[in-house]
Amino acid sequence: MRVLSLCFLLFPLKLFAGLTCSQLFNSSTSIEKPVITEVQIESFSxxxxxxxxxxxxxxxxxxxxVGNNLKVPYSVKLEIERQGDNAxxxxxxxxxFPIQFLVNGKPKHPKYAQTILAHEYGHYIFSLNLRDSIKNYAEFEQQAKMATVYHEDVRKNSDAYESAVIQLAKAKKLQDLALIEELKRKVEDKEKAFGKSSEKMDELNDLVKKSVFTRISVLSYHELFADIIAVMKENSPSAMSDALRSASIKDKDEKTSIEGRNFLNRIRLEGWNQSEPHIFFAPTRKFIWDHILTxxxxNQDSGALIKQIFFVIQTEISSRIHERSFELNPEEANRQLIDRLAQHFP
Incomplete structure (x- = not known):
């Protein structure tokens, strides 16, 4: 699994096993400020x-x-594993997320897992507020969610079908006629189940693919906002790149992807063509750090600041959908978002 797959995904990269103990925390409620009243942790014992x-x-x-400036969840569920390279x-x-993050198989300091958690929680906050502010976004998320459910069904039904085929082959060798007939029916049932789940998954994937949110690369805006949350929480422009960096990474593209998350990295806007969601808005990060966050x-009121940043990003998404500007390349999309930010933060 590549290190850079820290993300809000169309398909989960993996499901963690061994989730045995649950711990519940309650915080005091506040009228003035929204707080999480429940943090549920499911993890290894x-x-x-x-x-x-x-x-x-x-x-x-x-x-x-965030304070009371944006909507935050009143309950959050965390699934934690001991070590891992994915969140x-x-x-x-x-x-x-893993309590200890691995990069190229080597463990990072546990503090970096918390940076990654901050990033993922930023996705959660962004989603909650987009659902309330942009028409049809909640429906888009629901379609994507169900696509992941059917994706998992396809995997399970495929495994069950293959297992039934193997059992049938063994029964034929033993010439057990009764068992052969039973397993033939089982193979047929599993094949039908696989076909139905595959058909439904393809249908949902097609809806997601054709959605205006996919066409404007809403995931790229997601990744930018989530990184902003992590950077503000750690008060460090290199929070995400520090969490992902490792001396053992030699691949040039991976290094580019990691440094694209650094808000201090001066990336030339002209000719920028990286469409991968995590670094799509790499040139915009430097502008946000230099002209807004510092x-x-x-920056005297972090809650008001993050609310205004969200407002600008949400306005940009809404504008692109309304104007049907689906074909912006990464350079054009960065330039347009930077211009909108500059107008809002003169």
Whole structure:
């Protein structure tokens, strides 16, 4: 699995096993400020109290940054594994992440897992607020969510079909006629189930692919906002690139992808053609850090600031959909978003 697959995905990269213990936390409620009243953690047995507290503090710390300026979830479910190279916010409002992140098989300091958690939680906040502010976005997410469900059904039905075929072959060798007939029916049933789930998955994938949200690469806006949340939480422009970087990474494209997440990296806008969602808006990150996040005119109130940044991104998404500007290349999309940010933050 590639390191750079930290994302809000059309399909989950994997489902973690061994989720045995649950721990529930309750925080005091507040009239003035929305807070999470429940953080549910499902993880491997043996999660240390310090790890639990660190994870809870990450979520609550982001809520403190956001304040009452944007909608935040009142309940969040975290699925945690001991080590892993993948994290995701999935369409079911669940965040999956490892308590110790691996890069090229080598463990990073546990603090970087919290940076990654902050990024995934940023996806959650972005989703909640887009659902409320952009028509049909919630429907798009629901279609994508169901596509992942049927994707998993296809995998399970495929495995069940292959298993039934193997069992049938063994029965034929034993010339067990009764068992052969039983397994033939089983093979037929599994084949039908596989066909139905594949058909439904293809139908949903087609809807997602043709959606205006896919056509404007809404995932790229998602990744940008999620990185902003992580950077603000860590108060570091290189928070995400530090979490993903490893001396063992030699591949040029991977290095480019990692450095594209660094808000200090001065990337030439002219000719920018990287369409991968995580770095699609790499040139915009530098502008956001230099002109907005570090500007004393705007950064005195982090909650108001993140609300305004969300407003600009949401307005850009709505504008592109309304104007049906689906064909913008990465350079054009960055230039247009930077111009809109510059107008809002003069």
């Amino acid at each position: 043996g999660l240390k109290a310090s790890q639990v507290e660190m994870t809870r503090n990450t979520i609550m710390g982001i809520n403190a940054i 995701e916010f999935n369409w079911s409002d669940t965040i999956v 500007n004393p005119r705007y």
